[in-house]
Amino acid sequence: MEMSPLGSADRETLKYLAAMGNDDALDRLADLAYEEQDSAGLLDLWGEGYERAGELLTGLAVAARDLIQLQELGDAGVPEAQEAVSAFLRGR
Numbered sequence: 001m002e003m004s005p006l007g008s009a010d011r012e013t014l015k016y017l018a019a020m021g022n023d024d025a026l027d028r029l030a031d032l033a034y035e036e037q038d039s040a041g042l043l044d045l046w047g048e049g050y051e052r053a054g055e056l057l058t059g060l061a062v063a064a065r066d067l068i069q070l071q072e073l074g075d076a077g078v079p080e081a082q083e084a085v086s087a088f089l090r091g092r
Contacts, residue, residue, distance in 0.1 A: 030056055039069075054078040 011032065017025035026045070033041035034056040042060070046053035054073060058081040061069040067088055074082030 026050055027052070034060070051078075055080055057081075058084060 011029070014025045014029045014032075018029055030042065030045055030050065030053050032038075033045065033053075037060055039057060039060055042053045042057045046057060054076075055078065058070065058073055058078055060066075061073065061081065062084050065088070067085060070081045070085045070088070072081075074085055
């Protein structure tokens with residue numbers, strides 16, 4: 001059965017499905033937040049224990065060259081963020 005992809009208009013449905021334990025909905029919410037560069041949305045997901053959101057936040061912070069956010073993410077347990085801070089400080 002061919003289904004059309006969900007868009008941002010269905011965000012509430014995705015949140016409901018994610019809260020019910022649907023990992024695909026959680027992935028889609030994170031992808032939407034990343035595409036929209038919605039750090040707050042990713043922080044919410046990460047705060048709920050979704051580790052991939054921390055990785056996506058790291059990607060946004062690297063693109064913005066936001067060393068403070070990278071350091072905070074690294075301190076909070078996102079290894080990619082700490083690696084990115086080190087790379088920036090070493091000039092890589």
